[in-house]
Amino acid sequence: MKTSPIVKEVVITSTVSKVWKAITDKSEMKHWYFDLAEFRLEVGFEFQFEGGPDDRKYLHICKIIEVVPTKKLSYSWKYDGYEGISYVTFELFEEGKKTRLRLTHSGIETFPADNPDFARNNFNEGWTSIIEKSIKEYLEK
Numbered sequence: 001m002k003t004s005p006i007v008k009e010v011v012i013t014s015t016v017s018k019v020w021k022a023i024t025d026k027s028e029m030k031h032w033y034f035d036l037a038e039f040r041l042e043v044g045f046e047f048q049f050e051g052g053p054d055d056r057k058y059l060h061i062c063k064i065i066e067v068v069p070t071k072k073l074s075y076s077w078k079y080d081g082y083e084g085i086s087y088v089t090f091e092l093f094e095e096g097k098k099t100r101l102r103l104t105h106s107g108i109e110t111f112p113a114d115n116p117d118f119a120r121n122n123f124n125e126g127w128t129s130i131i132e133k134s135i136k137e138y139l140e141k
Contacts, residue, residue: 005106006124008131012099014139016092019099020070022139023090032134034060041067047075052117062088077105084110084118103131 012019022028026039034049045064050057059080065087066074074089086107093100105127111118 003109003120005104006108006120006127008103008127010101010132010136011095012101012136012139013097014099015097016070016094016099018139019092019101019135022135023073023101028138032138033130040064041073043067048080056117058082058117077107079111079118082112082115082118084112086110101131101135103127 022032024039024041026036029036029039034051036047036049039045039047041064043064043066047062047064049060049062051060052058060077061080062075062077064073064075066072066089070092072089072091074087076085077088078085084107086105089102089104089106091102091104093102105123108118108120108123116122
């Protein structure tokens, strides 16, 4: 069963280059996303981080699959010890002195349906907070 991807868009009062740096520089990512131990902007690079409810954390394993400088970043997203693989894509569009950021997360339906932590609504709420609040507030402060 394939479901439609989660798509979030926000217009940020910032340049494309600043938004690109925010989504690709680990020293900036920690302010609005996750604090990654390692991150390199190169296809094939794997990075990990822990996330989830306070009482149980999941190891996220991600691998960069596409980089188009200042335009697009895509990576796979899976969980250590669980079936399924999804894909996250950030796309940037210059709109005058602002930047439109589009986040697409597809493949969520491949995660175990019997684990409520992997419910589509949780991803939807998480991305809403990250894209529509966290990164926008970070870059517009």
